[in-house]
Every structure is written in structure tokens, then in C-alpha cells.
Amino acid sequence: MRKVKVLDTTLRDGEQSAGVNLNESEKKEIAKQLVRLGVDAIEAGFPIASPGDFQAVKKIADEVKGATIVGFARATKTDIDSVYEAIKHAEDARIHMFIATSPIHMQYKLRKSPDEVLETAVEMVKYAKRYFQNVQFSAEDAGRSELEFLARFTKAIIDAGVTIVNIPDTVGYMMPNEYGAMFKYLKEKVPNSDRVWFSAHCHDDLGLAVANTLAAIENGADQIEGTINGIGERAGNAALEEVATALYTRKDYFNATTNMQLEQIARSSKLVSKLTGMIVPGNKAIVGANAFAHESGIHQDGILKERLTYEIIRPEVVGFPSNKLVLGKHSGRHAFRERLVALGFTLTDEQVNVAFQKFKELTMKKKEIIDDDLMMIIDEQQLKESK
Numbered sequence: 067m068r069k070v071k072v073l074d075t076t077l078r079d080g081e082q083s084a085g086v087n088l089n090e091s092e093k094k095e096i097a098k099q100l101v102r103l104g105v106d107a108i109e110a111g112f113p114i115a116s117p118g119d120f121q122a123v124k125k126i127a128d129e130v131k132g133a134t135i136v137g138f139a140r141a142t143k144t145d146i147d148s149v150y151e152a153i154k155h156a157e158d159a160r161i162h163m164f165i166a167t168s169p170i171h172m173q174y175k176l177r178k179s180p181d182e183v184l185e186t187a188v189e190m191v192k193y194a195k196r197y198f199q200n201v202q203f204s205a206e207d208a209g210r211s212e213l214e215f216l217a218r219f220t221k222a223i224i225d226a227g228v229t230i231v232n233i234p235d236t237v238g239y240m241m242p243n244e245y246g247a248m249f250k251y252l253k254e255k256v257p258n259s260d261r262v263w264f265s266a267h268c269h270d271d272l273g274l275a276v277a278n279t280l281a282a283i284e285n286g287a288d289q290i291e292g293t294i295n296g297i298g299e300r301a302g303n304a305a306l307e308e309v310a311t312a313l314y315t316r317k318d319y320f321n322a323t324t325n326m327q328l329e330q331i332a333r334s335s336k337l338v339s340k341l342t343g344m345i346v347p348g349n350k351a352i353v354g355a356n357a358f359a360h361e362s363g364i365h366q367d368g369i370l371k372e373r374l375t376y377e378i379i380r381p382e383v384v385g386f387p388s389n390k391l392v393l394g395k396h397s398g399r400h401a402f403r404e405r406l407v408a409l410g411f412t413l414t415d416e417q418v419n420v421a422f423q424k425f426k427e428l429t430m431k432k433k434e435i436i437d438d439d440l441m442m443i444i445d446e447q448q449l450k451e452s453k
């Protein structure tokens with residue numbers, strides 16, 4: 067099975083989420099959890115952005131072992147120097163530089179011609195190679211770049227010494243077929259493409275970040291990038307827990323895997339949510355509170371007979387202790403009885419029928435029925451029976 071490398075950018079692109087501001091010790095705590103999760107590379111931050119960012123990246127590089135530590139930089143000498151100072155003591159260091167390659171970005175943001183952009187990139191890769199063996203380069207806004215220019219650009223930076231070429235869909239514009247085809251095209255058309263890894267980096271503006279990442283894997287991406295809980299600029303980045311679990315659940319389809327320890331997913335998600343203050347929506351795939359909750363009677367009945375009926379992933383696989391049969395207005399007698407048994411009540415069929423009736427009446431007033439409600443129903447019923 068093919069092994070796809072994972073670069074986690076929760077601490078860099080993830081921290082670019084509006085309203086998120088992590089301090090040094092919070093960043094270190096997340097980085098240590100990312101090592102437990104088994105990501106291959108941790109993008110620790112953008113050292114030139116502020117003295118605080120520099121210190122946090124340095125601390126992670128100095129103290130967190132077990133993953134490659136990546137520092138982010140624009141294609142400028144001052145940014146590259148700053149990354150070097152921040153991560154030079156890392157167990158395994160990598161610089162990640164970028165410059166935009168789309169006509170829109172080159173014309174309006176950089177005010178440079180394509181040839182000037184290419185020259186700058188080549189010059190800065192050569193500069194970075196003085197410090198780093200491992201140089202990753204991103205063609206920012208690759209999703210809206212012209213393919214022929216992107217291929218020429220890719221060839222030039224590989225010749226200059228990059229080891230990883232990242233093809234970001236910076237504004238989440240691409241459709242999965244298009245994004246996958248880009249990887250295929252570059253791998254086939256760039257003559258020296260076999261000397262480097264190709265990396266996928268997707269944003270979720272159209273809700274396609276995970277689908278696009280999987281399409282890139284299908285088309286030979288060697289590395290994928292994303293964040294925990296999919297946090298990040300605007301609508302966020304590809305959610306790593308979703309990509310890794312999709313590969314695991316559909317290994318028959320992808321025949322690819324990662325080094326991620328799936329049972330660490332729940333813990334990682336909770337930690338990132340707690341420290342960033344970004345609440346995980348209940349219906350979020352894999353880590354949402356409802357991801358393994360079954361409410362309707364038909365589903366609960368199926369689950370109680372055989373979990374495979376409505377569960378394609380066992381919650382234990384991603385670190386949640388169990389699934390949840392939520393008692394609400396759609397729940398059936400079977401799940402209701404099971405919950406009573408779990409609470410220690412042994413009731414006759416007749417008693418269950420009466421209690422079930424009371425429970426259904428309560429669901430007209432309350433959305434979710436908790437164990438205390440059930441105990442109250444049974445207590446009242448037993449009180450009546452004893453009179």
C-alpha cells in the first residue's frame with residue numbers, strides 16, 4: 067500500500083483562522099499532540115510574522131522531537147534567514163517558501179511578470195539551499211495558474227534544488243477532477259518531476275478541500291497538507307482527520323495510507339478546539355458530537371442488531387469510546403429498552419410499554435431525553451404501581 071506523507075499546518079494556516087491566537091505554550095502542547103497523532107511534518111509557524119511567532123517556532127523546533135519541523139517564508143532573504151534562525155536546532159528541519167504564480171496574483175499583488183516571478187523563486191531557492199537540505203516550495207494560487215507556466219516554474223525550481231513542490235488551491239476554487247488532473251499533468255509533463263515529492267494543499271471555500279485532497283492522492287500526490295478540525299483561513303483547510311479516515315475506510319479504493327494514528331484523532335480534535343476556541347459543529351464528519359450518534363428508531367434498531375448497518379467507521383477507531391444512541395422523538399422501543407437495561411432496570415414487557423408511552427409524551431416537550439428523564443419516568447411509574 068502506498069504511504070502518503072502528512073504535513074500538518076494547524077499552527078500556521080490553522081492559526082490564520084479569524085479570531086484565533088495561540089500562545090507559545092499552547093502551540094507546543096498542540097505540536098506534541100501532533101507527534102502522538104503521527105503526522106510526518108509540523109508547520110510550526112511563520113517566524114518573520116512577529117517576535118512571538120518566531121519564539122513559538124523556535125521553542126517547537128528546539129523541544130519537540132519525532133516530526134520534521136517546518137518554518138514558513140515568503141521568497142525573500144529576510145524571511146529565509148528568520149526561518150533558519152528559528153528552526154536550525156530542530157531534529158529534522160524544512161523550510162517552506164512560497165510565491166504566487168496565478169495571473170491575478172502576479173499582476174495585482176506582486177506586480178511582477180511571470181518571468182520575474184520565476185527568477186525570484188529560483189534565486190531564493192538557491193539562497194535557501196545554503197541553509198537547508200529540505201526545501202519545500204509552494205506555487206501560491208496554483209489552482210488559478212496557467213498550467214504551462216506552472217510546469218515551467220516547477221521544472222525551474224526543481225533544477226534550483228527544491229525537494230517538495232506544493233500545488234496549493236489557495237482560494238478553494240478547484241473541482242476534484244481538475245485538481246487531480248493538475249497533479250497528473252505536472253508529474254507527466256515536468257521532465258525532472260521524479261526527483262521531488264508533490265504536495266496537495268486545499269482550502270474549503272466551496273466545501274471541497276477534502277475531496278480535492280483525495281483526488282490529488284488518487285493522482286499521485288506524495289504529501290498532503292491540512293489542519294485538525296479543518297480550521298484555517300476563511301472556510302479553512304482540508305481536515306486531516308477526514309482525509310486519513312477516508313483512506314482507512316476506503317483502502318479498497320485508494321490503496322494508500324498515512325502514518326497517522328487514527329485513535330489519537332478524538333484527543334487531537336478536542337485539544338485544538340479547546341485551545342483555539344473554535345467549536346466543532348455537531349454534524350462535522352469524524353469528530354462532531356453527532357458523528358456517531360443515531361437517533362431514529364429504524365437506525366437504532368439496525369445498530370443494535372448489527373453496527374455495520376449504519377456505521378461505516380467504528381468510533382473506537384478514531385478514539386471515541388462508543389457510539390451514542392440518542393433518545394429523541396424518532397427513537398424506537400428497542401433502543402429505549404436497551405437504555406433502561408444499561409441503567410439497571412429490568413422491566414416486564416407491559417412496564418416497558420407504559421414507560422415508552424410516557425417517554426414519547428416527553429419527547430413532545432424535550433428534544434433529547436437524558437438518563438435522568440428516564441429514571442424519573444420509571445420512578446414515577448413504580449411509585450404508581452406500588453400504591
Ligand code: KIV
Pocket residue numbers: 079164204206207232234235236237267269
Ligand atoms: O493556501 C496557500 O496557498 C498557502 C501556502 C501554501 C502559500 O497556505
Ligand code: ZN
Pocket residue numbers: 079234236267269299303
Ligand atoms: Zn493555505
